[in-house]
Amino acid sequence: MSNLLTAEIDDLLKPAAALTVIICVGNTLRSDDGVGPYIASYLSNSKLLAVIDAGYNPENFIGEAAGLKPGRIVIIDAADFGGKAGEVKVINEGDIPGASLSTHAIPLKVIYHILKEDTASEIKFIGIQPKEVRHGECLSPEVRAAADKIITKIKKEFTDA
C-alpha cells in the first residue's frame, strides 16, 4: 500500500528525549489540504507531545511553537510531490516550496527558516500526497487512511510514553 509509513517517519513519530511539537498545517475547506487539521483534531497534548493546529496561517504560531522549547518539531501538511494519493514522505529542507498557494500567505519555507533560527530543535516536514485540493470539506479515502495511520501511530507512541 502507498500509505504505509516508512521507517524514517516511524522514527519521527516516536517520543524523543525532549518535547515534540507537531504543527499541523492546512485549509479544511480545500479537501485533502485539510489533512493537517484533521490529524490535529484527533490528538491531545501529553508530557512529551504538544500539538498545534496552525490551520492556514502557520506563521502566527511560530512564537508559540518556539516558546515550548521543543527538542523536535514535526510539521505535517499536504504536499504535492508527485506521489500516489495518500503517500507519506519526509520532505527535505531543499524541497520545501518557496511559493504559497495564496498570494497573501507566508511561504512555508520562511516559517521553516525562522523556526530553525529560534529553536535548537530538529525540524522535520512530513508531507502527505493529496488526491484533491479543490474546494471541499472531505478528505479522499486514500488521504484519510494515511492520516488515520499517522494518528494511530502517534497516539500509541505518546500515550505509552
Add this chain to the structure above:
Amino acid sequence: MSRNVKVNVEYLTRVEGHGNIVVNVKDGKLEECRLDIVEAPRFFEGMLRGRSIFEAQHITSRICGICACGHTLASIQAGEDALGLRPSEQTIKLRKLLLHQEMLDSHILHIYLLVAPDLLGVKSFVPLIDTHHKVVRRALRMKKTFNDVCDILVGRHVHPISAIVGGFTKLPKEKDLDAMLDMLKGLRPDMEATMELLSTLKFPGFERETEYVALVNDADEYPLLEGDIGSTDGLRISKKDYLKLTNEFVVPHSSAKHAKASRESYMVGALARLNLNYKKLHPRAKKAAELLKIKPITTNPFLNTAAQAVECVHCLEESISILEDLKEKGVNQDEAIVVGLNEKGTIPVKAGNGVGAVEVPRGILFHNYEIDKDGKIVNADCVIPTGQNLNNIEHDMRKLVPEILDKKDEEITLAMEMLVRAYDPCISCSAHFLDVKFVNR
C-alpha cells in the same frame, strides 16, 4: 524610436487572482496595451437572492479572504440602510476598529510581501530571509498582531463571526481592551521602522494625473467607514447614487467590468484617499507622509504603496485612540445582539433599498441590496474597488509604455508588473485577473 516590443505576462505574480499583461509595440507605435482579466465570474449577487439580510454579511465576507471584514461591514451597512436602522456610537467605534485592523493587515502584507521584493531587487519574499532578516521578522510580527486583534474583536482573523446587522453578538471585556491596547502600542517601533525602511527605497518615477475618488465628509475624521462619494474633479454625491460614479461597462478582454466617472477613468485606494483627505490624517501619519515625500495631489500611481504606509500609521494610532476611549467609557455589554437571523424580531423589518459604502484597503467598496417586507434579499449589487481601478490601470499602462521604450524588454515587463502591483489588485474579487503579453514592439 522604431522598435518592436512584445510583452505577454501570463499570469502576473504577486497579485491576488489571475490577470495577463499584453503589450504590443510595432515600429515604435503602441498597438495593443491591456490588462486581461481571465477569472470566472463569482455570482455572489445571485447567491444572495432569497437570503435573509441578517445573514448576508456571512455570505459576502467570502468574496475575499483579505477584505473579509470590509465586505462584512459594507454588507451590514447596506442592510441597516435598507432597514432604516442607525447603529449605536459604541457599535460604530468597534466597526471602525475592525476596519483599521483589516487596513493594517492588508497594507502590511502588500508592502512587505508583494512590493518590497521588487524594490529590494529580489524575485519574491523568500530570499529576504537571508538578506533582510529583520524585515521578514517585522512583517510577520505585525501581521500576527493585526490578526490577533481581529480575532479578539470578531471571533477570528478572517470571515468575522460576531459582527452582524444591529451590532455585535459578543463585545470585548476590559481584559480584551487591555490586551488589544498592549499589542497595538507595542507595535509602534515596528511601524516607525517600516516608515524608515520605505523612506530608503526608490519608487519608479511616473506621473499621470487622473480623477481620484474616495469617501469624503464634513467632519474632522479621515473617512473610512462612512461618508459621501467625493472626487478630485469636484464630484460629491450620496452613497445612494453610487451608480452615477461607477458607470460600469464591459470590455471584451476582461471578465471584470470597467468603470469611469467624470473623465476616461478614475482611481480608488490609499492614494486617492490621501489625495482627498490628507488634512484629516493623524499627526503621526502626516509626519510619515513627510518622510515618504508624499502629499496631495500625488499623481504617481507607484506611490500608492507609500500612501498605504501612511495609512498604516493613521490606522494604528486611531485604533489606539478608539481603544483608550472605550476603556475610559467602558463597553456596555447590554448592547450585545442575540445570535441568529433576528428570529425574535428584535430589529423591525420592512421592505427597502440600502447602500453600504466602505473604504477597504484597495478603495471604496459598494454593496446595494433591495429587500422585501420579510427582510429577504430580492436584488444585490457589489462593486469592488479593483474593478473600479482596472480602467485606470490600463490608461496608466498606455502612458507608461511609450515613456520606457528605450529600456530592455525585461525591464519594460518588470515596470508593467510593478505598476499593476502598485494598485494591490484583488483580481479574484473584481472577477479575477493578471498575466503580461508583449506582442511586438
